[in-house]
Amino acid sequence: MEAPQHPAGPFVPEENYDQSRRSELIAEIERAPGLLRQAVAGLSEQQLDTPYRNWTIRQIVHHIVDSHVNSYVRFKWALTEETPTIKAYHEGLWAALPDSRQGAIAPPLLLMEGLHQRLVQLLRSMTPEQFTRSFLHPESGQHISLSSALCYYAWHCRHHTGQILWLRENKRQLFLPN
Numbered sequence: 001m002e003a004p005q006h007p008a009g010p011f012v013p014e015e016n017y018d019q020s021r022r023s024e025l026i027a028e029i030e031r032a033p034g035l036l037r038q039a040v041a042g043l044s045e046q047q048l049d050t051p052y053r054n055w056t057i058r059q060i061v062h063h064i065v066d067s068h069v070n071s072y073v074r075f076k077w078a079l080t081e082e083t084p085t086i087k088a089y090h091e092g093l094w095a096a097l098p099d100s101r102q103g104a105i106a107p108p109l110l111l112m113e114g115l116h117q118r119l120v121q122l123l124r125s126m127t128p129e130q131f132t133r134s135f136l137h138p139e140s141g142q143h144i145s146l147s148s149a150l151c152y153y154a155w156h157c158r159h160h161t162g163q164i165l166w167l168r169e170n171k172r173q174l175f176l177p178n
Helices: 019-040 057-080 091-096 098-102 106-125 146-170
Strands: 134-136 143-145
Touching (some): 019 057, 019 146, 057 091, 057 098, 057 134, 057 146
16 A cells, blocks of 8 residues: 555645634644654654655654754744745755764754743743744745744644654554564
């Protein structure tokens, strides 16, 4: 059985949502490190190297953190500069680096916990007007509001954690204890 592209469903952009929805999305960001940690709990080194489409579980863990570090910086830029042009990065090349392909997952899991605490603190301190601020993505040419970015990164957590959970559920024979 081939792994689905989007096990948690495709990204559906949301732009104009209310404070209640914003609180839900922030709560997802807050829960994400614990859910990721649960998804990888008890996996051996060999199991961490199980591929999900193009990346292994290990690479997925490293990617989530790499992506969210960039997201945090983008939020800070958009809050302190007038429509900044962000620095794009090549996620596939980052995931191909030896630290992502072979590195332990404990450090990125710890980084994600601290990073998400900081991000949630920032998000909860923002006014509705601040969520309308935006940054410019240099590759797509799109202006992305912080409201839209919040929606995307909440989905991003579900998406990649969903990939790991899909593997554990649908490739159970690979995850049985020895």
